[in-house]
Amino acid sequence: MKFFKVVLVVLFLAVPLLASAEKAKTIDELAKMYDSSSCKACHAEIYAQWEQSHHARPLMGVKGGLMLTPLALKKGEPGSTAFSEDSPEKMKISNFPCFKCHLPQAIISAEDSVAVELAKALQAKDSAKVAKLQITCIVCHNTKAIIHKRELGEPEKGVLYSTKEVKEHGDSTFKTVKKSAIMNNSVYCGQCHGLGPNLEFDQAFQCANLYGSYLHNYVSGGGTQSCQDCHMKKGDHLIPPNFNDDKQTSELLASALSLDVETLGYDWLRKAATYTPKIVVMTKITSKAGHRIPDG
Amino acid sequence: MVVTAKTADGKEIGKEERHYHPQATNCRDKKEKYGAQWKVANIRDTSIQPFQAKKETIEFHLPEGVRSAEITVDLFYEDVNPDNKYPIHTIKKTVSLDM
Numbered sequence: 001m002k003f004f005k006v007v008l009v010v011l012f013l014a015v016p017l018l019a020s021a022e023k024a025k026t027i028d029e030l031a032k033m034y035d036s037s038s039c040k041a042c043h044a045e046i047y048a049q050w051e052q053s054h055h056a057r058p059l060m061g062v063k064g065g066l067m068l069t070p071l072a073l074k075k076g077e078p079g080s081t082a083f084s085e086d087s088p089e090k091m092k093i094s095n096f097p098c099f100k101c102h103l104p105q106a107i108i109s110a111e112d113s114v115a116v117e118l119a120k121a122l123q124a125k126d127s128a129k130v131a132k133l134q135i136t137c138i139v140c141h142n143t144k145a146i147i148h149k150r151e152l153g154e155p156e157k158g159v160l161y162s163t164k165e166v167k168e169h170g171d172s173t174f175k176t177v178k179k180s181a182i183m184n185n186s187v188y189c190g191q192c193h194g195l196g197p198n199l200e201f202d203q204a205f206q207c208a209n210l211y212g213s214y215l216h217n218y219v220s221g222g223g224t225q226s227c228q229d230c231h232m233k234k235g236d237h238l239i240p241p242n243f244n245d246d247k248q249t250s251e252l253l254a255s256a257l258s259l260d261v262e263t264l265g266y267d268w269l270r271k272a273a274t275y276t277p278k279i280v281v282m283t284k285i286t287s288k289a290g291h292r293i294p295d296g
Numbered sequence: 297m298v299v300t301a302k303t304a305d306g307k308e309i310g311k312e313e314r315h316y317h318p319q320a321t322n323c324r325d326k327k328e329k330y331g332a333q334w335k336v337a338n339i340r341d342t343s344i345q346p347f348q349a350k351k352e353t354i355e356f357h358l359p360e361g362v363r364s365a366e367i368t369v370d371l372f373y374e375d376v377n378p379d380n381k382y383p384i385h386t387i388k389k390t391v392s393l394d395m
Contacts, residue, residue, distance in 0.1 A: 157321075263389045287349075
């Protein structure tokens with residue numbers, strides 16, 4: 001009986017420790033936990049595309065920005081937000097609601113100490129440290145791969161999910177690839193490229209509306225293409241646009257939007273013998289995109 | 297989108313802008329907010345939507361003695377701030393009132 005009690009006490013103490021041990025305490029630990037660099041050996045082209053993508057720099061904003069900085073500012077300081085605290089030491093994962101999409105692995109795999117370290121890095125403008133936090137292959141091909149969890153369960157450890165099943169996947173950690181139910185469906189992208197206000201948080205906020213626009217303006221108008229059809233042609237993991245590439249972004253926008261201009265010049269007669277020279281410019285912009293522009 | 301009218305010697309005689317984008321507030325005041333951390337919901341949306349052409353009619357009255365103008369229509373995308381522009385289309389037309 002005494003032995004049984006000891007076992008129970010040990011289990012009682014050990015279980016939370018084990019659970020805690022599974023979570024990253026530092027940015028480096030979190031980055032390592034979701035490190036996908038081993039994918040590069042066999043998927044070099046896809047990996048190179050991803051490296052140029054916004055998914056590879058989800059906390060960096062456009063052209064070297066650090067988009068989460070306002071959250072890390074001291075509460076009350078100009079530019080700070082409702083999520084800011086008096087000190088970076090007080091920051092928790094919940095102070096970064098943007099993690100919902102910009103770093104989903106932090107919600108399930110990071111201790112609050114990661115939020116503290118990130119807040120300090122943002123205040124110090126330590127881009128190199130912030131850049132370690134990425135939406136890696138594992139995030140999309142495991143963490144975010146299942147939305148029917150009541151039916152299909154949580155994403156399994158050691159399993160990747162993709163558009164095709166691969167029974168023997170040559171990786172020491174991820175030995176199999178299961179077919180995802182949603183990875184070629186727009187709803188997969190819609191998990192993050194959102195519907196509108198995020199009302200599930202204690203302080204509502206709004207980021208992307210893109211999927212809402214897709215559903216309510218494109219699908220409702222008869223559109224049948226998926227996000228992947230247009231933004232992942234031939235499996236392109238750059239998933240354009242890449243706003244750090246001006247030329248490519250301009251070309252993509254030009255392919256989606258057309259502009260027609262007609263003009264008319266004449267002498268306008270408002271009252272007898274009083275002419276006003278007038279030019280009328282008529283513009284028409286039409287879109288081939290499956291969502292509003294701009295959005296994200 | 298910026299539409300400008302200039303005389304043959306380059307003097308600007310008219311300029312009109314149209315802005316196409318969703319506009320959100322925090323729903324606690326009437327000020328538009330920029331940045332997801334401050335926005336709560338759109339109050340107006342002038343963005344370019346699928347299957348919905350954006351049509352504009354812009355008129356310029358020419359100064360006395362001016363009988364033609366160079367019209368330029370610039371369509372561009374602004375990201376983060378107005379200084380970060382991605383050109384999309386530029387169309388120029390010369391319009392004369394004389395036959």
